[in-house]
Amino acid sequence: MDNKHSQSIPQEVLDQIKLKIGEAIELIKPHAVVMTADERASALRVGDKAFACINKSFAYTQTNPEFVPSFLNVKDFEIDIKDADGHPEVITLINQLYNYFDDTKLAARSEAYSASLYYYGNVQQAAAVNLPGAKAIKDDLKQYFAKTSKSSEEKK
DSSP states (O other): OOOSOOSOOOHHHHHHHHHHHHHHHHHHGGGOOOOOHHHHHHSOOOOHHHHHHHHHHHHHHHHOGGGSOTTOOHHHHHHHHHHHTOOHHHHHHHHHHHHHHHHHHHHHHHHHHHHHHHHHHHHHHHHHTTOTTHHHHHHHHGGGGOOOOHHHHHHO
């Protein structure tokens, strides 16, 4: 049995990570925008092509300010431009951290499930030869390994 996940993440490490993530959240909070579900739903969706247009439009406000409408606040536009790319260097690190946890969870669950399948298979064999206590364990675990027939699946 190949076991990639053979060492649990120490609680001290998890505590440090939570502390540092909490510190990062406190750093970003005063500068971040929090949107409601309705605000998120009504926000304009901007793909790469539109984002390129945004950048070019802003550049033109700098080189050709005579065309800036009187109601457009160029300073606010500049603030929006600075954060509009989502700070990919930070997002990349956040995604990397997430992937470390997600891959570890996936490997651990997969290996734990394999181990439980092996155990259940052994309990089934023990119950088949009437070893004491095996039937009770088999009956308790069988709900997690219930097979569904195709005919009952097709009826749904």
